[in-house]
Amino acid sequence: MSFWRRVACAVLLLVVAVSLGASSLAPAGYAKQDREAAGAPPSHAHWLGTDEIGRDRFARVLYGTRISLFLAPAAALISTLLAALVGGLAGYLGGAWARAAMAITDLFLSLPWLFLLITVRALLPLNVSPAFSVLVTFLILGLLGWTAAARVLCATGGSLRNTDFVRQARASGIRGTRLFWIHVLPNMKPVLYAQFWISIPAFILSEANLGILGLGVAEPLPSWGSLLKELEGLVSVGEEPWKFVPLLLLVIVVTSFQLVLSKQDEVAA
Amino acid sequence: MFRNDRVLTDKSQRDALLSAHLSVQYGNKPPVLRGVQLDIQHGEVLGLIGQSGSGKSTLAMAILGLIDRKRVDAQGSIFFEGSDLLTLREAALRSLRGRKIALVLQSPLSSLNPALKIRTQLRETWRAHASGSSADCDSTIRKALESVSLPSDDDFLRKYPAQMSVGQAQRVLIAMAVVHRPALLIADEATSALDVITQAEILKLFRELNQNFGMAILYISHDLASVAGICDRVAILHQGEIVEFGNTQKVLTSPSHEYTQRLLAAMPRMPQASFAAKAAAR
Ligand SMILES: Nc1ncnc2c1ncn2[C@@H]1O[C@H](COP(=O)(O)OP(=O)(O)O)[C@@H](O)[C@H]1O
Numbered sequence: 001m002s003f004w005r006r007v008a009c010a011v012l013l014l015v016v017a018v019s020l021g022a023s024s025l026a027p028a029g030y031a032k033q034d035r036e037a038a039g040a041p042p043s044h045a046h047w048l049g050t051d052e053i054g055r056d057r058f059a060r061v062l063y064g065t066r067i068s069l070f071l072a073p074a075a076a077l078i079s080t081l082l083a084a085l086v087g088g089l090a091g092y093l094g095g096a097w098a099r100a101a102m103a104i105t106d107l108f109l110s111l112p113w114l115f116l117l118i119t120v121r122a123l124l125p126l127n128v129s130p131a132f133s134v135l136v137t138f139l140i141l142g143l144l145g146w147t148a149a150a151r152v153l154c155a156t157g158g159s160l161r162n163t164d165f166v167r168q169a170r171a172s173g174i175r176g177t178r179l180f181w182i183h184v185l186p187n188m189k190p191v192l193y194a195q196f197w198i199s200i201p202a203f204i205l206s207e208a209n210l211g212i213l214g215l216g217v218a219e220p221l222p223s224w225g226s227l228l229k230e231l232e233g234l235v236s237v238g239e240e241p242w243k244f245v246p247l248l249l250l251v252i253v254v255t256s257f258q259l260v261l262s263k264q265d266e267v268a269a
Numbered sequence: 270m271f272r273n274d275r276v277l278t279d280k281s282q283r284d285a286l287l288s289a290h291l292s293v294q295y296g297n298k299p300p301v302l303r304g305v306q307l308d309i310q311h312g313e314v315l316g317l318i319g320q321s322g323s324g325k326s327t328l329a330m331a332i333l334g335l336i337d338r339k340r341v342d343a344q345g346s347i348f349f350e351g352s353d354l355l356t357l358r359e360a361a362l363r364s365l366r367g368r369k370i371a372l373v374l375q376s377p378l379s380s381l382n383p384a385l386k387i388r389t390q391l392r393e394t395w396r397a398h399a400s401g402s403s404a405d406c407d408s409t410i411r412k413a414l415e416s417v418s419l420p421s422d423d424d425f426l427r428k429y430p431a432q433m434s435v436g437q438a439q440r441v442l443i444a445m446a447v448v449h450r451p452a453l454l455i456a457d458e459a460t461s462a463l464d465v466i467t468q469a470e471i472l473k474l475f476r477e478l479n480q481n482f483g484m485a486i487l488y489i490s491h492d493l494a495s496v497a498g499i500c501d502r503v504a505i506l507h508q509g510e511i512v513e514f515g516n517t518q519k520v521l522t523s524p525s526h527e528y529t530q531r532l533l534a535a536m537p538r539m540p541q542a543s544f545a546a547k548a549a550a551r
């Protein structure tokens with residue numbers, strides 16, 4: 001393992017550990033409002049200052065990290081499974097199935113998602129409960145993010161169809177569905193793992209994008225997306241540098257992920 | 270009685286375990302099999318010899334119903350136990366595969382699933398045609414492994430294909446093929462990828478399985494010399510047609526077709542024998 005990959009691993013572990021320790025590191029919590037000190041700069045009581053309605057920014061960053069770092073792998077899991085089912089199965093079946101699956105993924109890739117998402121958000125009630133918003137964000141990410149992985153898995157499925165062991169299993173009279181679940185799917189595991197890990201940083205960024213648009217996790221729950229929203233009203237960069245901490249953290253985590261994965265890709269490929 | 274006449278008698282066809290009359294064409298390409306006539310008798314070892322690309326595997330796949338009927342044109346009939354395999358529905362074919370007609374492929378390590386333990390693969394093969402407790406399953410699996418002289422302990426069953434030698438892997442494949450004691454075993458180049466010693470062992474094993482279980486074997490190979498020893502009869506496939514079909518001894522000693530004669534002339538001789546021949550000539 002190279003030096004930089006080790007550093008990246010350590011950084012990721014540190015971020016995860018600190019975010020898990022949020023309740024003891026920032027006992028004030030992410031929702032408690034300190035009206036006396038709204039919009040305050042960093043101080044001994046509030047290390048990163050407070051937001052417009054007096055909530056401790058340090059606590060919100062920690063809890064936001066926790067949510068973002070939970071959402072991204074969860075969405076990666078659902079999108080990888082979808083990709084395996086749609087792409088892998090269609091590729092394994094081949095012929096018209098594979099062509100249909102590729103047509104659907106093409107369609108998915110070409111839809112104006114931003115527009116659709118804003119429409120969907122507009123259709124939802126204004127004040128959805130925070131838990132529900134987390135679920136919706138997770139589903140949106142997972143359901144939209146599966147197409148790239150599906151293409152890869154379709155190719156994998158196609159190459160597995162023509163292997164000797166699949167022919168041998170078919171000649172043993174094993175049923176089609178069982179053949180796929182028991183004999184084909186386990187052979188997709190290396191590709192599935194690679195796709196899972198690769199999509200995590202992508203989903204972290206997507207969640208941030210949704211958050212900035214106000215489509216992500218709902219108040220008062222923080223996430224990197226909703227924390228970045230604060231930067232909207234910022235007049236000058238030099239004025240309140242502590243407001244950039246969530247952005248810095250996002251960049252550091254995504255970069256670390258890419259660094260850690262850069263080698264794994266080569267192994268999986 | 271030698272059966273090297275090209276037209277099968279009514280009786281041999283009725284008594285045969287399998288009798289095929291088959292033409293196969295992939296898409297618009299020239300036909301791969303052209304009116305191939307073949308019968309396999311109960312309990313015999315029939316060798317099917319032909320060079321690579323002559324259509325041997327195509328015949329095997331046609332018998333197993335594993336050729337894609339939508340894209341491949343297969344004409345004729347393959348009678349097996351009273352029904353024509355070419356007209357059977359997929360469900361009926363599936364119930365024959367592995368239970369009545371089993372297959373062993375050429376390269377043992379790629380024919381076993383690299384991601385599954387030996388136990389899982391054997392269990393899957395059993396479950397395809399049997400239901401019962403896992404104790405029933407395990408005892409059948411162990412018997413199958415013992416019949417191919419493999420260990421049947423848990424340590425062995427926990428192995429993955431990559432942890433075995435090629436010879437062991439080939440035996441596992443054969444064990445999978447005999448789990449349901451099929452009436453017909455198709456060995457498609459099953460020993461071609463093995464070194465000569467392992468090859469001899471596996472051929473002996475096929476012979477034993479044939480004698481102990483009374484299982485007929487269709488032994489497919491490109492190499493007449495290596496399989497002549499275990500075959501009761503051989504069929505020589507050349508350019509999509511059976512050019513010679515009969516008792517092994519007769520084909521070896523008095524081949525009638527020019528292709529068979531060339532095939533025999535190309536067979537390797539023992540060095541001593543050719544030495545002796547040269548010495549005698551001098
Ligand atoms: N699925 C297929 N589609 C098209 N052509 C095929 C297919 N399978 C085999 N062939 C062709 O049929 C011929 C016979 O192949 P095969 O039955 O595998 O021969 P063998 O087993 O004797 O080497 C070859 O020329 C091969 O190219």
Ligand SMILES: [Mg+2]
Nearest residue numbers: 325326457458
């Ligand atoms: Mg072949």
